[in-house]
Amino acid sequence: MSRPFDHVESSADSINQPKLGTGGYLRFFWRQLTSMRTAIILLLLLAIAAVPGSMWPQRSSDPNGVIQFFSQNPDLAPVLDKLQLFDVYTSVWFSAIYLLLFISLIGCVLPRTIHHLKSLRARPPRTPARFERLQAHLTAPLGEADAVQAIDAAQKILKRGGYRVERYDNEKSLSVSAERGYLRETGNLVFHTALIGVLITVGLGGGFGYTGQKVLAEGQSFANVKGNYDSFSPGRFFTDSDLAPFRLKLDGFSATYEENDLLSYGKPIDYTATLSTWEGSDSSESKPATIKVNEPLSIGGTNIYLLGNGYAPTVTVRDGEGNVAYRASVPFLPQDANLTSTGVIRVPDAKPEQLAMIGFFYPTAASLPSGALTSIHPDLRNPVLTLRVFKGDLGLDSGIPQNVYALDPTGLTPVAGGDAAEPAIELTPGQSAELPGGLGTITFESAVPGANESDWTGSVPRFASLDIHHDPAQGWVLAFVLIAIAGLLASLFVPRRRVWVRVSLSKKAAEIEYAALARGEDPRLEAALEEFASRHASELKA
């Protein structure tokens, strides 16, 4: 069997020198690192090292999962964390493996490139003396043609076929030596080099880009300034001036659910956010835009994605003194497919006492046998908002950051619902209720005045949760990936072969000898040689 590639492998024999100075050891180490064996081991190690990242939640892709894991496994989690098992892909050990692999790669590609550049300029090798030893060989009668004619014709056909040709004539025989498929090795080198390009551009892209999240209720606006984000993670080299100036307003959000097929009744089939957008810092004219789940909006070199949605009930709170202490559309986090949702309302401005509420929203409320409510459809068919109300110091001045979606009621006094004497407040859009003890009133505003049991459509605003990303290197990554793929295809499927044709001058019974040698994988070698021989024969006859 032929060697599958013509790379000079650093085999053990060449390292058998007895005396090794520092330089010798370095060279020894470098040879080991850049040997194919090491490359295989490192590749396998890389595959194994990637596995734990799929078994434990990762901070990069699932930060809440990590928090949850810590609270569920308080003993195990810190140990895993020490081993960087929640940050596998940025861990010391994972990085070490891929960096070694890429150093090995560079050490492999450089000498090969030099070797290849030389062979690109070299002449096809001398015609071997004995064809019988070669992988494919055959003979054909010379027939009418003379030797010179035959070899000239062969040379022409080979040249046309993309072979590089060289004549090796002497007094005993005329022959042509030909080689093709240098693209195979070129492709291999391009492929490996482009992988380095991918690694570098991915690294740079993460450094210069940023990602952020923003939740917008229908009717709300957003200007692309750092302080406006709900969460924001910049790359290492990010500066505020990288934020493209633009503004958005969420005009509407529509969700469509399956109506006809009973088996999947109520499953979502479309989400569309409609927006007005303003690009540039001083534009006053707005442009309409839509965002869907698989159709992000591109604005100012920044992409905006629709990642989630839900309801944002509008609530007005009048305090005990009759003043409007709170009025907002509060995003409620969906808990299930039918959008049973929970949210938190904090009213620090209420007087005489600060108020806080934990709310549940049911777009289509129904009672469970236990008496508790649940939602049985994600659309607004029977919207109900229930609120547990607390009073007391909300601690907003303490400086401890608070989760806008959660409320820890310790230290607060229940007023309605839960442990309180009064039941939880239950409202439909447009309804108001008195808070117990003269603390004020609360109104669940209807976005559509007059909406009622016959049609609640649009009565509760929806929110869209948007991811805003900027990755300046993305195009480069794609470019390198495509180059790599092109190189891969060439290196796997372009056959590299040598062909020789010889006519002996000494023999009386003249015949043409053909031979071919594959360099690398070449399943069609024999067939190709036969085709060539028959083309040659027919051209000689013509």
Next chain:
Amino acid sequence: MTISFDTFALIAIYSAMSVYAIAFVFFAMDLAKRSAEAGESAEEVAVSARQQQGVIATLERTVRQTEAPPTRRLERTGMALTAIAWILHVAGAVLRGLADGHVPWSNMFEFSMISSGIIVGVFLFIQFWQDLRFLGTYVAGFTLVVLGVGTVLFYVPVAPLPPALQSYWLVIHVFLATLATAFFGVGAGLSLIQLLQTSREAGRLKSWKFLATMQDSAKLENLAYRVIVVGFVLWSFTLIAGAIWAERAWGRFWGWDTKEVWTFIIWVLFAGYIHARATRGWRGTRSAWLALVGMGAVAFNYTIVNLFFKGLHTYSGL
């Protein structure tokens, strides 16, 4: 209307499974018969192989095979039944697609149906280029398992595509993945037989006489390589298409989501395979084992990861 298309699809799939089962029996009987035949002649070949140089022995056997190409009636019946089963299989997939109103590869039941269908398709069409009929037992058995598990355990009724899957990248990415899986599957079959054949050539596995009627391990290795390399290229495209889709849907082309991790692992394993095959000391048995490990990762990714690992790809439909 929709429901009845789906019902017909299931009928077609169950029929296909029955015919595959019968085909499997015929292929298995063919192997048994090969063993019986080889019992008479293989011994001498094996002996001469050890006495003379391997090359000559190989030549002898090739000559013997070409002199009297045995008419393998059982095998031919198996092939015909496989083709019939495949037509039923394809009909089932088309009917399911009609019932869905979109491409029928959006949940695990449908992936099982499509990927096993493509495996058989690849197996049947490779015959025009290379005689792989001796893989019939493996392919029919493999398909029966994948299709059976998929239909019995993973079946879900027709459902509309959730917004997350409404993208032409679903068509491209998932189709490429199933196609690649089919090539890896056929390649793994060849590597498996290669390993058995290597054992037999080393004088072990004497009782597995049917191996004597198959290609030698070097040929099997070349075949496996060619098939797996096509799978590798398809898997590279799967990875890229997945990254582009992830960029469209989630705003980043790579985030080490569970499925992305496993796509990467599989890709790296097969890159390892390709390197192994090009390396002295790794070529042959070790690289064949790597091909099997790679296919194992594909199967693991498809079953365990889909069902039990947490991630953004929640499309099992279960």
